Amino acid sequence: MELVSPADFAKDAVQAVQDYTLLAVRSVGNLFRPPRYVADIVYQADLIGVGSLPIVVLTGLSIGAELALNSANTLQRFGSLSLIGQLVSVGMVRELGPIITGLMVAGRNASGMASELGSMLVTEQIDAMRALGTDPMKKLVTPRVAATVFMLFFLTIISDLLGLFGGALISTLLYHMDWHQYWSTAWQILVFQDVFMGLLKPVLFGFVIATIGCYYGLTARGGTQGVGRATTQAVVASSVLILVVDLLVTKLLMTIFAYQ
Amino acid sequence: MAAPPSVTTERLSGTQPSASSLVVFEDVALAFEGTPVLKGISFHLAKGETKAIFGVAGSGKSTILKLTLGLLKPDAGRIYVLGEEISQRKEEDLFELRRRIGMVFQESALFDSLTVRENVAFRLLEEGNVTEEEVDQPVREALSFVELENTVDMFPSELSGGMRRRVAIARAMITHPELMLYDSPTGGLDPVTATTIIELIIKQRDVFKTSSLLVTHRLQDAFIMATHYFDRRRNRMQPLPPGTRSEVPMGFLILRDGKIIFDGGLGELVHTQDEYIREYIS
Numbered sequence: 001m002e003l004v005s006p007a008d009f010a011k012d013a014v015q016a017v018q019d020y021t022l023l024a025v026r027s028v029g030n031l032f033r034p035p036r037y038v039a040d041i042v043y044q045a046d047l048i049g050v051g052s053l054p055i056v057v058l059t060g061l062s063i064g065a066e067l068a069l070n071s072a073n074t075l076q077r078f079g080s081l082s083l084i085g086q087l088v089s090v091g092m093v094r095e096l097g098p099i100i101t102g103l104m105v106a107g108r109n110a111s112g113m114a115s116e117l118g119s120m121l122v123t124e125q126i127d128a129m130r131a132l133g134t135d136p137m138k139k140l141v142t143p144r145v146a147a148t149v150f151m152l153f154f155l156t157i158i159s160d161l162l163g164l165f166g167g168a169l170i171s172t173l174l175y176h177m178d179w180h181q182y183w184s185t186a187w188q189i190l191v192f193q194d195v196f197m198g199l200l201k202p203v204l205f206g207f208v209i210a211t212i213g214c215y216y217g218l219t220a221r222g223g224t225q226g227v228g229r230a231t232t233q234a235v236v237a238s239s240v241l242i243l244v245v246d247l248l249v250t251k252l253l254m255t256i257f258a259y260q
Numbered sequence: 261m262a263a264p265p266s267v268t269t270e271r272l273s274g275t276q277p278s279a280s281s282l283v284v285f286e287d288v289a290l291a292f293e294g295t296p297v298l299k300g301i302s303f304h305l306a307k308g309e310t311k312a313i314f315g316v317a318g319s320g321k322s323t324i325l326k327l328t329l330g331l332l333k334p335d336a337g338r339i340y341v342l343g344e345e346i347s348q349r350k351e352e353d354l355f356e357l358r359r360r361i362g363m364v365f366q367e368s369a370l371f372d373s374l375t376v377r378e379n380v381a382f383r384l385l386e387e388g389n390v391t392e393e394e395v396d397q398p399v400r401e402a403l404s405f406v407e408l409e410n411t412v413d414m415f416p417s418e419l420s421g422g423m424r425r426r427v428a429i430a431r432a433m434i435t436h437p438e439l440m441l442y443d444s445p446t447g448g449l450d451p452v453t454a455t456t457i458i459e460l461i462i463k464q465r466d467v468f469k470t471s472s473l474l475v476t477h478r479l480q481d482a483f484i485m486a487t488h489y490f491d492r493r494r495n496r497m498q499p500l501p502p503g504t505r506s507e508v509p510m511g512f513l514i515l516r517d518g519k520i521i522f523d524g525g526l527g528e529l530v531h532t533q534d535e536y537i538r539e540y541i542s
C-alpha cells in the first residue's frame with residue numbers, strides 16, 4: 001500500500017467532506033428547480049420500497065418477537081409481565097424499528113446506488129449524460145434521495161407495526177397474555193414525542209443512505225475493482241453514519257422533550 | 261446538391277480566430293495530478309470546418325474534446341465554444357450549451373441499462389414535453405441514418421463494437437447539433453466498418469453542414485474526408501473529381517508532447533519538411 005503523509009490525508013479528508021456536503025445540499029436544492037424527474041422518483045421508489053418490503057417484514061417481525069421474548073423473561077422475574085406490550089411498543093417505535101429498517105435498506109440500497117453510479121462513472125456514462133445536456137445530480141442523485149427518504153418513512157411504519165405484531169404473537173402464544181390487553185397497553189404508552197422521534201429518524205436515515213450511496217458511486221476510481229470498493233465503503237459508511245445520527249437525534253430529542 | 265462541390269481556393273485552416281469560429285482554444289494548459297498533458301494549446305475551428313486531431317496514444321486528444329464540452333476544466337488559458345467563454349463556467353451553466361453539441365465517445369459510452377431506442381431518444385426525452393409517439397419518428401430517422409433500424413429494442417451489450425459506435429453517432433446527432441465531436445470513431449474497427457463510419461461522418465457533414473472535431477488514429481480517415489463528398493442521390497460517398505476540393509474545408513492538427521506541432525490543410529501536410537510529421541504520415 002502507498003504511504004500518504006498525514007497532511008495529505010487530512011487535506012483529502014476535508015475535501016471529501018466538502019464534496020459530500022455539496023452533493024447533499026444540491027440533492028435537496030434540485031427538488032425546487034426544474035426539471036424535476038418525477039418518473040425517475042417513482043421508479044426508484046418502487047425499486048427501494050417494494051424491493052425492500054420482504055426483508056423489512058421479516059426483520060420487523062423477528063425483532064419484535066425477540067424483544068418480547070427477552071423482556072418477558074426479565075419481567076416475569078419481577079412479576080410484571082403485563083408491561084410487555086408497553087416495552088415492545090416503545091422499543092420498536094422509538095429505536096428498533098427505525099434503526100433496523102435503516103440498516104437493512106442501507107445494506108440493500110446504498111450498495112446498489114454506489115455500484116450502479118460507480119459503473120456508470122467508470123464507463124463514461126456519467127460524462128455522456130453531461131455531454132447530452134443532462135445534469136446527473138438532477139437525473140440520478142435527487143430522485144434517489146427523494147425516493148429513499150419517502151419510502152424509508154413508510155417502511156419504518158410497517159416495520160414498527162410488524163414488530164408489535166411479532167411481540168403480540170409471542171406474548172399471547174407463549175406467555176398466555178390477553179391479546180386485547182397487549183394491544184391497548186401498547187397503544188396507550190405511546191406519546192407524541194415517541195412517535196415524532198420514531199418518524200423523524202427514517203427521514204434522516206433515508207437521506208444518509210441515498211447521499212452516501214450516490215457519493216461513493218460518483219467518486220469511484222479505478223475500474224471494476226474501484227466500483228466494488230466503493231460499494232463496500234458505501235454500506236459501511238452509511239451504516240456507521242446511521243448509528244451516529246441515531247445516537248445524536250435520540251439524545252437531542254430527549255433533551256428537548258425533557259424525558260425522564 | 262448531387263453535383264460535386266465547387267473549387268474553393270481560400271486557405272481556411274490555420275487562420276486567425278474570428279467571430280465565425282465555433283471553437284477557440286487560447287493557450288490552454290492542463291495537468292493531471294501534476295503531470296502536464298496539454299502545455300499551451302491554441303487553435304480554432306471555423307464554422308463549417310472539419311478538423312482532424314492526430315497524436316500518439318496518450319497525447320491528450322480525448323482531453324481536448326472533453327475540454328471543449330466543459331467536462332474538464334483547464335488549469336490555464338481560455339476556451340470559447342459557440343461564441344461563449346466556458347473555461348471557468350460553473351457546471352450548472354454548461355448544460356444549455358452542451359445541448360447544441362454532439363459528442364461520440366471513444367468507447368461509445370452508451371447507457372447500458374437503456375435500449376438502443378431509449379439511448380437514441382435520450383436528448384429528446386430529456387428536453388421534455390414530448391410524448392413517446394413524438395420521439396418515434398426522429399429515432400427511426402436517426403437509426404436509419406446509421407442503418408440500424410432493426411436494433412431498436414436491443415440493449416447495447418447485445419451489439420457489436422461497430423454497431424455501438426453507430427448508435428452513439430445516432431444518439432449524438434438526433435437533434436442535429438451545430439458542432440460534432442468524434443473521439444476515435446474508427447478505433448478498433450476493421451477497415452470496411454471504419455470506412456462505413458467515415459462515410460456516415462461525411463454524410464453528417466455534407467447533409468447537415470455540421471462543423472466537427474475528429475480525433476482519429478488513422479490518417480486515412482482524414483484523407484478520405486478531404487477527398488470525398490456525399491452524393492445524396494446515390495446515398496453514398498463519392499470521390500471528388502481531381503483538382504476540386506470539398507466545399508467543407510478540412511484542417512489537420514498534430515499533437516506532440518502537449519503542444520500542437522502542425523495546424524494546416526492537406527496540401528501543407530503532404531509537403532511538410534518536419535521529420536516527425538513525415539514519419540507520422542508515411
Ligand SMILES: Nc1ncnc2c1ncn2[C@@H]1O[C@H](COP(=O)(O)OP(=O)(O)OP(=O)(O)O)[C@@H](O)[C@H]1O
Binds near residue numbers: 318319366444
Ligand atoms: N481522468 C484522468 N485522470 C488522470 N489522468 C488522465 C485522466 N484522463 C486522461 N489522463 C491522462 O492524460 C493523458 C492524455 O489522455 P487522453 O485520453 O486525452 O489521450 P488520447 O490522446 O485520447 O489517447 P488515445 O489515443 O489512447 O485515446 C494520458 O496520459 C492519460 O493518462
Ligand SMILES: [Mg+2]
Binds near residue numbers: 321322323366443444
Ligand atoms: Mg482518447
